[in-house]
Amino acid sequence: METRKMIAPLCCTALGMLSSTVHAQSSVTLYGLIDEGIVYQSNTGGANGGKRIFLDSTSGLTGSRWGLKGDEDLGSGLHAIFTLESGVNLNSGALAQGGDLFGRQIFVGLKSDQAGSLTFGRQYDMVFYFIAFLRNSGAIGTSLFAPPGDLANTADSVRVNNAIRYMSPTYRGFSYGAEYSVGGAPGNTTANSGYSLGAKYEGGPLSIGAAFQYFKNPTSSTAGSGLFTDNPNxxxxxxxxxxxxxxxxxxxxxAIVRATYAIGPVxxxxxxxxxxxxxxGGALAGGTARFNDFDSGATYTYSPFxxxxxxxxxxxxxxxTGANGQTxxxxxxxxxxxxxxxxxSKRTDIYVEAAWQHASGTSSTGAPAVADVVNLGDSSNNHQFVVRAVLRHAF
Known part of the structure; x- marks a missing residue:
C-alpha cells in the first residue's frame, strides 16, 4: 500500500514533466476572422431582373472563417505542421465552400527550415500562393476586384482536393512551389488530376509572381471530385x-503573371x-475557348489606418466555332x-467597396453576353453594379 502511494505521485510528476516538455516544443493556435457586409446588387437575372439587397460574410477581403494550426518542433530544424480551416456563413450558420467542414483548407505535413515544406490534403493552388497578394483582389481589394466569373481562380473560388504540395524556403527574395492533385478515379489514374507551379520574387519596392496550372477533367459528375465540382454539394x-x-x-x-511596385504611399x-x-465536347467538339485578362490598379495609403x-x-x-459554323x-x-x-484597431476595420461592369458580344451559350460581377450571378442585361459595406474583426 505504501509503495502504491509513492508510485502515484511519481507518475503524476513524470507526466507533468512530459506535458511541459511537449508544450514547450509544440504550439496550436486557434484563429479566425469575421467579415460581414450588407450588399446591394443593381441587377439580377431571371424574368424580373430586379435589384437585390442581402447580407454576405463569405466573399469580402477575407471570407469569414475559423481554424486551428499547429507546429511541433522535431529538432534539427524539422517541424510537423497542420492546418484545419473552415469557412462559415454568419447569416445562416451554415458551412461555406459547399458544406465542407474544413472547406477552406485542411492539410498535414513536414516543414524543414532549410529544405521547405511538404504537405498533403485539401489545399490552395499556386495561383493563391504566388499571385494572391500581388493581384487586384488580394493586393489592393477583394473579390469585387477579380475578373468576371473568377476564371483564373484569383479570388480563390475553388480549392484542390487530394493535393500534394511542396513549398520552398525563400532565398534572397525568391521562392517557388509545386502541387499535384491525385484524381482518385478508379481505372483511370489521370482523370480529375492536375498540377500547378508557381514562383515569386520580392525585393525592395518590386514584387513579381507567376503561376501555371493544368487540370484534366475539371468537371466531374461525382460531387466532391474534379476541380470545378470540388465541394460536396x-x-x-x-x-x-x-x-x-x-x-x-x-x-x-x-497561365498568369503579376507585378507590383511601390512608390512612396502608392x-x-x-x-x-x-x-x-x-x-x-458536344456542338463545340474539339474546340478550345481562350480568354485573355488584363488588370491594373493602385492603392494609396493615406495613413497606417x-x-x-x-x-x-x-x-x-x-x-x-462549332461544327454548325456558329461562333x-x-x-x-x-x-x-x-x-x-x-x-x-489592429483587429477591427470597416470598409466599403463597389464594382461596375459592362459586357458585350456573345456568351458561351450563344446568347448576348450579360454582366456577372465575380460569381454573384448573371445580370438580366449587359451591366451590373454592386456595393458592399463591411465590418471586419479578426481574433
Whole structure:
C-alpha cells in the first residue's frame, strides 16, 4: 500500500514533466476572422431582373472563417505542421465552400527550415500562393476586384482536393512551389488530376509572381471530385453564361503573371492571364475557348489606418466555332472597382467597396453576353453594379 502511494505521485510528476516538455516544443493556435457586409446588387437575372439587397460574410477581403494550426518542433530544424480551416456563413450558420467542414483548407505535413515544406490534403493552388497578394483582389481589394466569373481562380473560388504540395524556403527574395492533385478515379489514374507551379520574387519596392496550372477533367459528375465540382454539394464554377457552355471541357489551364511596385504611399499592380477550356465536347467538339485578362490598379495609403484602392479589369475572348459554323463566346467585359478601408484597431476595420461592369458580344451559350460581377450571378442585361459595406474583426 505504501509503495502504491509513492508510485502515484511519481507518475503524476513524470507526466507533468512530459506535458511541459511537449508544450514547450509544440504550439496550436486557434484563429479566425469575421467579415460581414450588407450588399446591394443593381441587377439580377431571371424574368424580373430586379435589384437585390442581402447580407454576405463569405466573399469580402477575407471570407469569414475559423481554424486551428499547429507546429511541433522535431529538432534539427524539422517541424510537423497542420492546418484545419473552415469557412462559415454568419447569416445562416451554415458551412461555406459547399458544406465542407474544413472547406477552406485542411492539410498535414513536414516543414524543414532549410529544405521547405511538404504537405498533403485539401489545399490552395499556386495561383493563391504566388499571385494572391500581388493581384487586384488580394493586393489592393477583394473579390469585387477579380475578373468576371473568377476564371483564373484569383479570388480563390475553388480549392484542390487530394493535393500534394511542396513549398520552398525563400532565398534572397525568391521562392517557388509545386502541387499535384491525385484524381482518385478508379481505372483511370489521370482523370480529375492536375498540377500547378508557381514562383515569386520580392525585393525592395518590386514584387513579381507567376503561376501555371493544368487540370484534366475539371468537371466531374461525382460531387466532391474534379476541380470545378470540388465541394460536396457539387456546385460548379461553370454555372453562369460567361463559361457555362464550356462545362464539357476535358482540360483547363491558366497561365498568369503579376507585378507590383511601390512608390512612396502608392502601390501599383498589373497582371496578364490566359485561361483555356480545351477539347470541348458536344456542338463545340474539339474546340478550345481562350480568354485573355488584363488588370491594373493602385492603392494609396493615406495613413497606417486608412487606405483607398482603385482597379480596372478587361476580359476578352475570341470565341469558339462549332461544327454548325456558329461562333459562341465572343465576349468582352470592362470592370471598374473601388474600395476604402478604415482601421478602428489592429483587429477591427470597416470598409466599403463597389464594382461596375459592362459586357458585350456573345456568351458561351450563344446568347448576348450579360454582366456577372465575380460569381454573384448573371445580370438580366449587359451591366451590373454592386456595393458592399463591411465590418471586419479578426481574433
Amino acid at each position: 457539387g456546385a460548379s464554377q461553370l454555372a453562369n453564361s460567361l463559361n457555362k457552355g464550356y462545362a464539357s471541357a476535358s482540360a483547363y489551364q491558366v 502601390s501599383l499592380v498589373t497582371s496578364f492571364a490566359n485561361i483555356q477550356y480545351a477539347n470541348l 486608412l487606405f483607398f484602392t482603385v482597379g480596372y479589369d478587361y476580359l476578352t475572348s475570341k470565341g469558339v 459562341v463566346g465572343n465576349q468582352h467585359y470592362h470592370q471598374i472597382s473601388l474600395l476604402a478601408d478604415q482601421f478602428l
